[in-house]
Amino acid sequence: xxxxxxxxxxxxxxxxxxxxxxxxxxxxxxxxxxxxxxxxxxxxxxxxxxxxxxxxxxxxxxxxxxxxxxxxxxxxxxxxxxxxxxxxxxxxxxxxxxxxxxxxxxxxxxxxxxxxxxxxxxxxxxxxxxxxxxxxxxxxxxxxxxxxxxxxxxxxxxxxxxxxxxxxxxxxxxxxxxxxxxxxxxxxxxxxxxxxxxxxxxxxxxxxxxxxxxxxxxxxxxxxxxxxxxxxxxxxxxxxxxxxxxxxxxxxxxxxxxxxxxxxxxxxxxxxxxxxxxxxxxxxxxxxxxxxxxxxxxxxxxxxxxxxxxxxxxxxxxxxxxxxxxxxxxxxxxxxxxxxxxxxxxxxxxxxxxxxxxxxxxxxxxxxxxxxxxxxxxxxxxxxxxxxxxxxxxxxxxxxxxxxxxxxxxxxxxxxxxxxxxxxxxxxxxxxxxxxxxxxxxxxxxxxxxxxxxxxxxxxxxxxxxxxxxxxxxxxxxxxxxxxxxxxxxxxxxxxxxxxxxxxxxxxxxxxxxxxxxxxxxxxxxxxxxxxxxxxxxxxxxxxxxxxxxxxxxxxxxxxxxxxxxxxxxxxxxxxxxxxxxxxxxxxxxxxxxxxxxxxxxxxxxxxxxxxxxxxxxxxxxxxxxxxxxxxxxxxxxxxxxxxxxxxxxxxxx
Numbered sequence: 001x002x003x004x005x006x007x008x009x010x011x012x013x014x015x016x017x018x019x020x021x022x023x024x025x026x027x028x029x030x031x032x033x034x035x036x037x038x039x040x041x042x043x044x045x046x047x048x049x050x051x052x053x054x055x056x057x058x059x060x061x062x063x064x065x066x067x068x069x070x071x072x073x074x075x076x077x078x079x080x081x082x083x084x085x086x087x088x089x090x091x092x093x094x095x096x097x098x099x100x101x102x103x104x105x106x107x108x109x110x111x112x113x114x115x116x117x118x119x120x121x122x123x124x125x126x127x128x129x130x131x132x133x134x135x136x137x138x139x140x141x142x143x144x145x146x147x148x149x150x151x152x153x154x155x156x157x158x159x160x161x162x163x164x165x166x167x168x169x170x171x172x173x174x175x176x177x178x179x180x181x182x183x184x185x186x187x188x189x190x191x192x193x194x195x196x197x198x199x200x201x202x203x204x205x206x207x208x209x210x211x212x213x214x215x216x217x218x219x220x221x222x223x224x225x226x227x228x229x230x231x232x233x234x235x236x237x238x239x240x241x242x243x244x245x246x247x248x249x250x251x252x253x254x255x256x257x258x259x260x261x262x263x264x265x266x267x268x269x270x271x272x273x274x275x276x277x278x279x280x281x282x283x284x285x286x287x288x289x290x291x292x293x294x295x296x297x298x299x300x301x302x303x304x305x306x307x308x309x310x311x312x313x314x315x316x317x318x319x320x321x322x323x324x325x326x327x328x329x330x331x332x333x334x335x336x337x338x339x340x341x342x343x344x345x346x347x348x349x350x351x352x353x354x355x356x357x358x359x360x361x362x363x364x365x366x367x368x369x370x371x372x373x374x375x376x377x378x379x380x381x382x383x384x385x386x387x388x389x390x391x392x393x394x395x396x397x398x399x400x401x402x403x404x405x406x407x408x409x410x411x412x413x414x415x416x417x418x419x420x421x422x423x424x425x426x427x428x429x430x431x432x433x434x435x436x437x438x439x440x441x442x443x444x445x446x447x448x449x450x451x452x453x454x455x456x457x458x459x460x461x462x463x464x465x466x467x468x469x470x471x472x473x474x475x476x477x478x479x480x481x482x483x484x485x486x487x488x489x490x491x492x493x494x495x496x497x498x499x500x501x502x503x504x505x506x507x508x509x510x511x512x513x514x515x516x517x518x519x520x521x522x523x524x525x526x527x528x529x530x531x532x533x534x535x536x537x538x539x540x541x542x543x544x545x546x547x548x549x550x551x552x553x554x555x556x557x558x559x560x561x562x563x564x565x566x567x568x569x570x571x572x573x574x575x576x577x578x579x580x581x582x583x584x585x586x587x588x589x590x591x592x593x594x595x596x597x598x599x600x601x602x603x604x605x606x607x608x609x610x611x612x613x614x615x616x617x618x619x620x621x622x623x624x625x626x627x628x629x630x631x632x633x634x635x636x637x638x639x640x641x642x643x644x645x646x647x648x649x650x651x652x653x654x
Contacts, residue, residue, distance in 0.1 A: 004243075004250040004303060008141050011253030015134030015399065018260055019127045023098055026123055032108035035421040039203070040104035043413060046207035046535045047100050051215055054170055054543055055089060058163060065162070069155060072652055077155035080143055084159025084226070087135045091222045092167055092215035095128030095406060099214045103206075103413035107423065110414070110430040115268050117434055118277055121410040122403060126263050128218050129403035133259070136160075136226045137252050140233075150234040150245060154647050157230045160223035161641040164216075165553055168637055169498055170546035171216030172630030174538045175208025176502045180622045181509025181534070187618045190517065191610055195419035200516040200529035201509055204538050206416050209409040212629055213442060217449075220637055221402050224452050225252075227640050228395050231459035232388035238466055239385040247303045248392045251313060254299055255292055255396030262288030262400045277437040278328070281404045288397040289321055296393070308381030309389055316390030316455060317397075319374035320448055324401070326366035327447035330359060331592030332440045333600040337363070341597035345616040346606055352620035356597070360590025360627075367447065367585050371454050384462045391455035394448075405445025408438030436599055446588040446633050453636030454581040460643035461573050467647065468566045468654065473574075483560060483568035487575025490556055491583045494549050494638055495631040501545035502626040508537050549634070553641040561646065561653045569646055577639045584635030591628025594620040 031037045062085045069078040102124035110117035143153045182201035186192050195202055229248045236244020262284040268277045293314060300310045330337045337359045344355040374394075378386035415435035418428045465473070473480045512534055521527030561569040598617040607613040 004246050004299070008137065008249045008253045011256040012134055012138045012141065014260060015130045015137070015256045019130035019134060022123045022127050022130070026098065026102055026105065026120065026127070029105040029120060030108050031104045033421065036104040036107060036417055039417050039420050040100070042203050042531060043103065043206045043210065044100035046203065047096055047210040049535070050174060050207065050211050050539045051093060051096060053539060054167070057543060058085075058089070058166055061162070061166070062159070073648065076147055076152045077648070080152055080155030081159040083139055083143070084156035085163045087139050088160040088163040088219045088222050089167070091128070091132045091135055092218040094131045095218040096210050096215040098124045098127045099406065099410050100210050102410050104417050106410055106414035106434070107417045107421070107427070107431055110418070110427045110434070114277070114430045114433065117414065117430055118266075118268055118280070121414060121434060122263070122266050122407045124410050125403040125406035126400075128214065128406045129259065129399040129401070132218055132222045132225060132402055133252070133256050133399045136222055137229070137249065137256070140226055140229050141249050144233065144245065144249070150230060150237055153230050153233070154644060157223065157227045158644045158648055160219070160226050161637055161644055162554070164219040164223040165634065165637040165641055166546055166550045167219040168216040168634045169549050169630065170542045171208070171212035172498065172626070172634065173501045173505055173542035173545050175205070175212030176625040176630050177505030177509055177541065178204035178208045178534060178538045179625050180502065180506040181513055183618050183622055185510055185513040185517065188615050190523070193419060193609075195416035197420040198522055198525060198529060200513050200522070200531060201534045202416065202420065203531035204509070204534040206413050207535055208538065209412050213409040214406055217405060217445070217633070218402075220633060221398060221449055223637060223640065224449055224456060225395050225398050227460065227644065228388070228391040228452065228456040231456055231463060232385070232392050234463050235385045235388045235459060239383055243303060244305070244385060247300065247305060247309070248389065250299050250303065251296055251389070251392050251396055254295055256399055258288040258291035258295075259397050259399030261291060262397070263403065277434065278332070278440060281437075281441055284400055285321070285324070285397065285404065288400050289317055292317055292393070292396050306382070309386060311381040312378035312386030312389045313393035315374040315377040316393030319370040319390070320394040320451065322370045323367045323447050323451045324444045326363065326370070327444045327589060327592070328440055330363040330589045331596055333436060333596035333603070338593045338596040339600055341593055341620065342600045342606055342617060345597065345601065345613045345620065349616040349619035352594070352597070352616045353623055356590050356594045356620050356624065359593045360586040363589035364582050364585045367451050368582070371451055371581070374455065375458065384466075387455065387462065388459035391452060391459055394452045394455060401445060401448055404441040408442035411435045411438035436596070440592070440596065442592070446628065447585065449633065450581065450584040450588060450636045453640055454577060457573070457577045457639040457643050460640060460647065461570070461577065464573065464643060464646050464650070465570060468570075468650065470566060470570045473567060473570050477567055479564055479568040480571040483564060483571025484575040486560060487572035487577070488579045490552070490572075490576045491580040491635055491638065494552055494634065495583065495587070497549040497552070498631040498634060499626050501542070501549070502630050505538060505541040505545065508541060509534055512537055553638050554645055557642045557645045558649055561650055566650065566654050569650065573643050573646060576642055580635040580639040584632050587627040587632030591624030591632065594624030595628070
């Protein structure tokens with residue numbers, strides 16, 4: 001087994017060195033003219049200000065929780081928790097710093113060619129992707145070498161999940177409140193373009209893209225990645241006769257190598273534009289998946305496992321690709337679902353919302369079938385361990401899939417900078433094309449993250465059931481059924497808190513933007529808006545509003561276990577996993593489809609920009625924004641965090 005352990009460490013080095021190399025090359029890229037640099041600097045400063053304030057609040061939580069773990073469990077778990085929290089925050093911080101320094105560089109790259117702009121934005125996303133997988137694998141492997149017990153590493157997963165949930169919810173509230181406020185007043189009431197520099201909320205909107213979809217998403221997928229590995233390691237100790245705890249680490253390492261190779265295939269040209277850019281991303285992902293498909297067989301056989309474990313790995317890998325393609329279909333502006341929403345917008349905002357909800361609900365079918373099939377195949381060939389390995393297989397190429405996801409906000413910022421800096425013609429068109437691609441890749445990333453969460457949560461649930469002898473929970477047990485209903489309730493309750501928080505914060509932004517627009521000097525362009533005030537409103541409100549939904553994931557399983565017992569807690573985890581998965585997919589895909597329906601109209605269809613159809617589509621997009629960027633993607637963290645909390649604290653309750 002020495003080779004596999006050596007391979008894991010080599011993979012960690014490859015990921016972190018590659019991330020460092022890309023960051024170094026990006027630093028040398030030009031940032032454009034003075035106006036572009038000024039706008040980029042404001043976005044960078046606003047994002048860092050928010051993140052620093054958020055970390056101050058979260059540091060208090062980390063210290064308090066570490067003390068609780070130290071007193072109630074042991075010092076090893078407390079240390080693992082702190083390391084997980086620090087690494088989770090670090091990945092988001094690294095990604096956001098690179099992204100906010102790459103947005104103007106992407107715009108400047110579009111002066112040269114579409115491919116140059118794409119490569120800069122994608123490289124910044126790759127820094128995030130490689131940082132996540134490199135630090136994630138480093139943390140889990142290091143703790144396993146030090147302690148030799150996957151049970152202790154649950155603390156690492158708990159730390160990562162806790163930070164991720166607060167980061168995702170807080171960042172989501174910030175970005176969508178600013179986005180909704182900017183759109184409702186700027187687009188609908190004033191009829192000005194999306195990134196018009198006269199809009200006081202436009203910079204807050206661009207800052208939000210980074211704190212929500214870069215820092216938040218980075219922490220989100222970091223915890224998905226490490227928890228899938230930890231769950232597989234724990235079940236490997238229980239079920240496998242070979243070194244099942246090392247194999248998930250080795251498969252994750254292979255995924256890093258495959259992802260690095262895949263990044264070199266992401267290229268496009270001027271003629272293909274949007275479709276060509278999406279094909280470029282798919283080419284990189286497919287190549288990485290193919291490498292994983294072939295070479296994972298040799299890793300698994302070398303580890304002494306049966307071929308059934310390889311079938312389980314492939315089942316997860318294929319399910320991830322299928323879900324990505326399904327998400328692309330339901331959210332792309334070139335496909336029928338998003339276009340049907342655009343068509344419905346001709347009769348007003350009401351039909352826009354109705355058809356959008358219908359598209360989101362229908363889009364749950366393929367992800368459920370894909371995940372269900374992967375579960376059955378994995379269990380059939382490799383038992384409970386196979387289910388956990390399927391989750392590792394699905395997330396193995398996270399290095400490149402996360403890169404395509406975090407590419408989106410950089411491209412969005414780039415298009416905004418092009419508009420605000422007065423760049424038009426070919427440069428503006430290229431930036432807009434990259435932004436349109438980013439909407440689809442971001443939706444694909446969210447769908448991928450949610451699907452992997454379902455498999456990981458199931459693996460954690462199996463571990464919980466094994467730990468407390470609940471392998472056969474009966475639906476005739478009233479405690480199980482009660483827990484099931486409580487668990488099914490939680491995603492809806494959580495989403496309610498998150499959506500309401502966006503609405504309340506957006507209300508403040510709308511009023512502030514309206515107040516500033518009363519000054520005629522802003523609309524005429526003679527006076528500059530107060531961008532800072534909108535950033536401050538979003539920052540203060542989001543940090544305050546993230547506390548309640550973030551705390552729910554920790555309090556609910558503890559209260560259920562304490563009051564109703566282990567069977568009810570098991571039912572709660574099962575109910576939350578099922579409804580959380582479906583609700584998350586529906587919200588993410590409906591939101592992405594609403595967004596791209598608006599983009600489709602802005603391309604000149606059904607009346608184009610400024611028409612009544614366009615205004616109806618903007619209203620639909622404002623509903624979809626908190627769906628896809630706040631409540632929806634937070635579901636995957638919610639269901640895993642509750643399972644981790646159950647595994648850590650249940651021994652104290654029963």
